[in-house]
Amino acid sequence: MFHAFDNLAPNKALGRADWMALLSRAPPDLLECALANHLIAAPQWLRAPETGLMMVQGRAGATGERFNLGEVTVTRCALRMSGAKLDAALVGVAYVLGRSHRRARLAAVADALLQDGAQHALLETTLLSPIRKHLALQSKQRHARAQTTKVEFFTVAREAGDAGDDEENQ
Amino acid sequence: MTPHDLSALGAGFSNEALGSQAVFRTALQSMSHPGRCINLDHDAQVPKSGHPASAALLLALLDADCTLWLSPKLAHSDAAVWLHFHTGCRLVDDFTQAQFAWVAAGDTSPALDTFAQGTDAFPDQSATCVLDVLALQSSGHDAADWTLTGPGISGSTVLKAEGLAPDFLTQWAANHARFPRGVDVFLTTRQQVASLPRTTHIELARGN
Numbered sequence: 001m002f003h004a005f006d007n008l009a010p011n012k013a014l015g016r017a018d019w020m021a022l023l024s025r026a027p028p029d030l031l032e033c034a035l036a037n038h039l040i041a042a043p044q045w046l047r048a049p050e051t052g053l054m055m056v057q058g059r060a061g062a063t064g065e066r067f068n069l070g071e072v073t074v075t076r077c078a079l080r081m082s083g084a085k086l087d088a089a090l091v092g093v094a095y096v097l098g099r100s101h102r103r104a105r106l107a108a109v110a111d112a113l114l115q116d117g118a119q120h121a122l123l124e125t126t127l128l129s130p131i132r133k134h135l136a137l138q139s140k141q142r143h144a145r146a147q148t149t150k151v152e153f154f155t156v157a158r159e160a161g162d163a164g165d166d167e168e169n170q
Numbered sequence: 171m172t173p174h175d176l177s178a179l180g181a182g183f184s185n186e187a188l189g190s191q192a193v194f195r196t197a198l199q200s201m202s203h204p205g206r207c208i209n210l211d212h213d214a215q216v217p218k219s220g221h222p223a224s225a226a227l228l229l230a231l232l233d234a235d236c237t238l239w240l241s242p243k244l245a246h247s248d249a250a251v252w253l254h255f256h257t258g259c260r261l262v263d264d265f266t267q268a269q270f271a272w273v274a275a276g277d278t279s280p281a282l283d284t285f286a287q288g289t290d291a292f293p294d295q296s297a298t299c300v301l302d303v304l305a306l307q308s309s310g311h312d313a314a315d316w317t318l319t320g321p322g323i324s325g326s327t328v329l330k331a332e333g334l335a336p337d338f339l340t341q342w343a344a345n346h347a348r349f350p351r352g353v354d355v356f357l358t359t360r361q362q363v364a365s366l367p368r369t370t371h372i373e374l375a376r377g378n
């Protein structure tokens with residue numbers, strides 16, 4: 001299924017999958033700053049951070065047949081915020097590219113907090129919008145860099161007239 | 171309860187490797203001494219449904235290649251979510267397709283001969299059943315309900331299990347007769363486990 005996470009319709013509420021997609025690409029410094037207050041107590045691990053390989057599948061033009069593109073390193077974890085009762089729904093899950101356990105933990109903490117209605121609005125401004133800005137900037141920079149390598153292909157049009165025919169006749 | 175609802179989920183072994191090795195060691199110990207009741211120590215936050223010992227045993231035995239069938243009380247319970255989350259096992263609706271089966275106390279187990287029996291060439295492809303029972307006793311005068319003989323038992327031993335199907339002994343005799351095919355059974359109380367590998371012969375104890 002092809003899902004454009006970054007092109008959220010303006011009237012659609014931000015779903016959990018949307019913010020998890022943002023968190024998985026967030027730079028660690030941004031997460032560290034925004035979550036500093038929530039990182040003091042050790043979380044209760046449901047699944048301690050673990051690193052493994054995942055097969056990434058692609059479709060040419062997002063419509064073709066599925067094919068295996070290659071394997072990527074992924075770190076995942078699941079945690080319950082400390083202090084939360086067993087039945088409280090503050091369970092955070094994160095899947096992050098790379099091998100950084102710290103980064104997976106940060107993303108999972110953020111995921112847990114974002115599910116809490118009271119914290120959501122605050123984190124939206126202190127965490128999610130900076131991440132969006134960062135990703136937009138990053139994508140703009142990449143686009144600009146790619147543009148510098150652009151090559152203009154053009155075909156020299158044949159001159160009008162009978163010149164061509166004359167050459168062939170000679 | 172959906173498979174994606176993690177709100178009531180407990181943690182697995184605090185140390186995945188050592189925790190599952192310790193439980194696996196207990197399972198081996200139990201299988202090599204059929205009928206002996208062994209305490210199953212673990213530190214996993216087991217689900218509310220089903221016996222803790224069964225949950226910890228399956229947590230150690232299962233992995234992502236295994237298929238598991240759960241009896242009606244356990245299917246769609248927190249136990250199913252817990253095992254699926256921590257082991258990645260595949261939950262199946264058809265018990266004939268399962269490599270592992272877990273039957274809660276009070277649920278009727280399907281007949282032993284309906285589970286996967288393996289073949290003469292590949293007897294390892296048979297199912298392993300974990301049956302929750304109300305009580306187990308393997309020593310003392312009261313325990314003299316069954317007399318067990320076979321590999322791993324010096325002479326004979328006694329065992330009493332409460333809460334099994336009334337015709338369990340008949341089913342077991344047929345299961346034993348199918349050797350090398352047949353299922354292996356773990357009987358579990360809340361803390362203890364006793365094993366009945368397919369090699370074990372069970373008779374009603376004298377005086378019964």
